[in-house]
Amino acid sequence: MPNQLHGKRIAILATNGVEQVEMTEPRKALDEAGAKTELVSPAKGKLQAWRHMEKGDQFPVDVELSAADANNYDALVLPGGVANPDQLRMLPHAVEFVRNFFEHDKPVGAICHAPWMLIEAGAVRGRTVTSWPSLQTDLKNAGAKWVDREVVEDNGLVTSRKPDDLPAFNRKIVELFSHTARREREPQHVGPARINHRS
16 A cells, blocks of 8 residues: 555664665665655764675765654664664664654564664563564563564564565554554553663
8 A cells, every 4th residue: 555654754763884675675665655754863964884794885864863853753663784773772862762762652663683772772671572583682681572583563563583574574564653543551661771781
């Protein structure tokens, strides 16, 4: 349905080192469904994407992170790539930007290494999630239930493991983001994660 997401404004938070296909393919699927997507980044002007271990293309930044307001968006996509979320989780403004979506009960999609950002935002406790396999211990330590599936949706959070899962991930985020109203639940405070990260 080409207009399934008409009127929806969706942020894609990424920086240098993002896995290119995990940014471009979800964006394409959302755009084709009628959404207005914006690349939010701390990178100045353009960000450098990667294709696994090699440099990929550069992409223009639509909104600098310092000027981004989560209240202006209906949903959030967090692409992976090892360097991308590892840099973002060290930026308080980026962590707060992500946390705001959970505090206001807005849907979020995260793939591959991106759940590192969910941990930092204190948003995985009690949720069932998946990710790139190397993150499973971090996610379990942060209170999540980790499963090995191509796509998992738990109370407005969609997670997937890797680029091979993108078709399922894209279908699920389009479906979830198209919902005009989420089911009611008790409001909850989303706090900082209580685990230590080591390089």
